[in-house]
Amino acid sequence: MSSVSEWYMGKNVLITGATGFMGKVLVEKLLRSCPGVKALYLLVRPKAGQSMQERVHDMLKCKLFDRVREDNPDFHQKIIPISSELMQSGLALSPADVEKLSSCINIVFHCAATVRFDEPLKHALQLNVIATQQILALAQRMQHLYAFIHISTAYANCNRRHIDEVIYPPPVEPKKLIDSLEWMDDAIVRDITPRLIGDRPNTYTYTKALAEYVVQQESGRLNIGIIRPSIVGASWQEPFPGWIDNFNGPSGVFIAAGKGILRTMRASNDAVADLIPVDMVINLTLAAGWYTAVHRPKSALVYNCTTGGINPFHWGEIEHHVMSTFKRNPLEQAFRRPNANITSNYLINQYWILVSHKFPALIYDLFLRLSGQKPQMMRIFTRLHKAIALLEYFSSQDWEWNSDNMNMLMNQLSAEDRRTFNFDVHQLNWPEYIENYCIGTKKYVLNEDMSDIPAARQHLRKLRNIRYTFNTLLLVFIWRVFIARSQMARNIWYFVVSLCFKFLSYFRASSTLTN
Ligand SMILES: CCCCCCCCCCCCCCCCCC(=O)SCCNC(=O)CCNC(=O)[C@H](O)C(C)(C)COP(=O)(O)OP(=O)(O)OC[C@H]1O[C@@H](n2cnc3c(N)ncnc32)[C@H](O)[C@@H]1OP(=O)(O)O
Ligand SMILES: NC(=O)C1=CN([C@@H]2O[C@H](COP(=O)(O)OP(=O)(O)OC[C@H]3O[C@@H](n4cnc5c(N)ncnc54)[C@H](OP(=O)(O)O)[C@@H]3O)[C@@H](O)[C@H]2O)C=CC1
Incomplete structure (x- = not known):
């Protein structure tokens, strides 16, 4: 012993x-x-x-x-x-x-x-x-x-x-x-x-x-x-x-990102993410x-x-591995496809909050209202923004x-004690740890079954198709409302299209020459 x-x-x-x-x-x-x-x-x-x-x-x-x-x-x-x-x-x-x-x-x-x-x-x-x-x-x-x-x-x-x-x-x-x-x-x-x-x-x-x-x-x-x-x-x-049982610290952020709710957060890509596994502590x-x-x-x-x-491991690397894990092992009933980005720029963050958080929440709540249900997405985002505002201090700087x-x-x-009570953080393989952490949030915090992953993937494909359809409809709408009605907007549009066309022709010609 x-x-x-x-x-x-x-x-x-x-x-x-x-x-x-x-x-x-x-x-x-x-x-x-x-x-x-x-x-x-x-x-x-x-x-x-x-x-x-x-x-x-x-x-x-x-x-x-x-x-x-x-x-x-x-x-x-x-x-x-x-x-x-x-x-x-x-x-x-x-x-x-x-x-x-x-x-x-x-x-x-x-x-x-x-x-x-x-x-x-x-x-x-x-x-x-x-x-x-x-x-x-x-x-x-x-x-x-x-x-x-x-x-x-x-x-x-x-x-x-x-x-x-x-x-x-x-x-x-x-x-x-x-x-x-x-x-x-x-x-x-x-x-x-x-x-x-x-x-x-x-x-x-x-x-x-x-x-x-x-x-x-x-x-x-x-x-x-x-x-x-x-x-x-x-x-x-x-x-x-991967055992974890709460939303504290990064766990709530990972889950919100995996569910496609959190799309942006203020954090420094290059700051050290000083995470330590609970068993080592x-x-x-x-x-x-x-x-x-x-x-x-x-x-x-x-x-x-x-x-x-x-x-050391950095928040930018964490973002990459969290996103990659949740794309391969999606959470059930995601709100949108997982695609969160961190930025240290206040204005860029505010822009994405508006475009990627508030706007989709408004549309979804409108849909809920129209289908006779209680709107809830804006409320969820208000809580999420409160929570991440409290965490940003720790993700934007290092110590x-x-x-x-x-x-x-x-x-x-002793050698045996070092194995039994291992806290040698050199041995941590971060990508593997983050993958197990994310899967742990799925299994032990959200109590989701791993056998449901094919259905969750199918759900993500459905969300992707909804996004493509929505973007196409938005483009047609913008065209009808703004471009088709104004001569000046039409001229700008034709100018942009011809510029793209010229650029493509030039690119094709130069690539033919180099061949
Ligand atoms: C992919 C992107 C990559 C991103 C990279 C960036 C990540 C940055 C992460 C930085 C972490 C820094 C942590 C620093 C830790 C310092 C270390 C420690 O000593 S101290 C240890 C660390 N201490 C802490 O971390 C404490 C931080 N937490 C708090 O102070 C409070 O929970 C609160 C103020 C955030 C919310 O208060 P309030 O509004 O009263 O809400 P309640 O509390 O009553 O919970 C309501 C419901 O929400 C649930 N839920 C909770 N949190 C989150 C979340 N983040 N999200 C989602 N959900 C969350 C909760 O489970 C509950 O569910 P239910 O039971 O209703 O079903
Ligand atoms: N989690 C983290 O990231 C970090 C945590 N720490 C420190 O580690 C320690 C444990 O944190 P953690 O396990 O995450 O915290 P938790 O919030 O998970 O646990 C807190 C514990 O304290 C008990 N407690 C709270 N209030 C009372 C009370 N009035 N009377 C009796 N018991 C009470 C809770 O009991 P009950 O179940 O009854 O609420 C619970 O068992 C803390 O000292 C924290 O500061 C340090 C660094 C990071």
């Missing part, structure tokens, strides 16, 4: 955010690659009419856990859900649960956060900062705790171009901010938010930066590791390629947990978990992250 999984043997692990995208992968990997782990305590809240037990039960039934289920059908016995609402005082934990956790937990992974970019500041502060303080306070009471791993983001300091593996001074003293916001009503907080977040793009990155500082300040004698992943995408290899997280517990670094170690400095600690950690692993 590898030394990392050996270390987890007999350990009790506490995980927050286990029902989220990364949390689920963490739970799965721990159960599969560290079979000796004693128990996973998951802090979960009841939600949408489901108790926390029902939520965890549903989560464990999902396809992600198929491999674990094969290895050990009774794996759920190691999962112990604990009811907890992180936004409430004391994390809404019962005294008995506090007692239990304090006496048995050996390692904490704090993943829970709000990752929404439009979260009101008070809410983001409550969850990303105050809840982190409370988890730290709980961790201080744990008698057998070896390590505390906090999941941050590589964009916590996105107001800097070069980001080292250090905790930067916070934009404001968190305690002062918490005290001030307490008495302000929501409207005032909304008004002052842009001033507070300053040169950061949203409340998410701002509060994640504050959380890192809080972890540093309030860690006391805990052994701390901070993981800063960049844009976390579908799995690379484990438990199977989780492998690094587990290895960092082991390292922190065994080596007990004197101060918190920060791991920039990024790809750009080691194996440089130092990844010395990630390299150091890799060098600390």
Whole structure:
């Protein structure tokens, strides 16, 4: 057995955010690659009419856990859900649960956060900062705790171009901010938010930066590791390629492009797309947990978990591979043929939004109205434009992250650990990864069947024929309305046609001469 999984043997692990995208992968990997782990305590809240037990039960039934289920059908016995609402005082934990956790937990992974970019500041502060303080306070009471791993983001300091593996001074003293916001009503907080977040793009990155500082300040004698992943995408290899379960980050953009809805977006072709597969992030997280517990670094170690400095890939290349994958493996019931282009030019982007988004949406909604149905396309585009406006900051520029600690950690692993907990981003073959990612969005986010691909292709052919017919009708219409009615337009038209004719004759003559 590898030394990392050996270390987890007999350990009790506490995980927050286990029902989220990364949390689920963490739970799965721990159960599969560290079979000796004693128990996973998951802090979960009841939600949408489901108790926390029902939520965890549903989560464990999902396809992600198929491999674990094969290895050990009774794996759920190691999962112990604990009811907890992180936004409430004391994390809404019962005294008995506090007692239990304090006496048995050996390692904490704090993943829970709000990752929404439009979260009101008070809410983001409550969850990303105050809840982190409370988890730290709980961790201080744990008698057998070896390590505390906090999941941050590589964009916590996105107001800097070069980001080292250090905790930067916070934009404001968190305690002062918490005290001030307490008495302000929501409207005032909304008004002052842009001033507070300053040169950061949203409340998410701002509060994640504050959380890192809080972890540093309030860690006391805990052994701390901070993981800063960049844009976390579908799995690379484990438990199977392409697993993804949400619309966050690029996934929603890929899906919207595959459905033929998104045709243009502001992004820089040459900017590095710092994507990192979720399984690599989780492998690094587990290895960092082991390292922190065994080596007990004197101060918190920060791991920039990024790809750009080691194996760069660019948004322009991503666009190419996403489009090519969705043309070969179309999504069902596409609105138009997939054909998205990115541009960094504001005016060109606005032009294509008008021509390729708003105009087709208007026509389609008109068609829906005329056929007695409710118009919906304009509404969908309004939401899409809101979402991509929030993402463009990250796709239009690049950053440089130092990844010395990630390299150091890799060098600390045995050959077997490096295979089992692989986070060597050199090994990523981007075209293959992007193809699996896109197919993953089709299979696991949209729940579409791969056997329906011939029908989806047929649908794309139908859309192409509709487009040809529409363009022909448009040309005839323009001719009838403008050209046939005005002498001047006719003259211009004849001039253009004769120019084309002359050009063709010249081209034919010169090609005959060269032959
Ligand atoms: C081919 C082209 C190539 C293009 C290349 C360019 C790609 C650029 C991509 C850049 C990504 C940069 C990400 C940077 C990440 C920073 C890393 C992190 O730390 S943090 C981690 C990253 N964090 C994030 O990424 C958070 C970003 N997301 C948000 O902040 C919010 O979701 C929102 C403000 C966008 C929408 O809020 P709101 O209007 O209240 O809507 P709700 O949320 O309630 O969802 C409503 C419905 O819409 C669904 N859906 C959601 N998103 C998208 C989408 N993008 N699209 C489509 N659909 C989407 C959603 O599932 C739901 O469906 P249903 O349940 O109703 O069926
Ligand atoms: N996804 C990404 O691209 C990146 C993510 N990260 C970081 O990774 C971590 C995990 O992100 P990700 O998995 O994508 O996020 P998700 O939104 O998928 O998951 C968030 C988790 O936090 C839990 N949570 C939220 N609010 C509460 C609450 N009030 N009480 C209890 N639990 C709560 C959610 O539980 P529930 O199911 O009940 O809502 C969920 O389990 C975060 O810290 C994020 O900042 C960093 C970089 C990139």
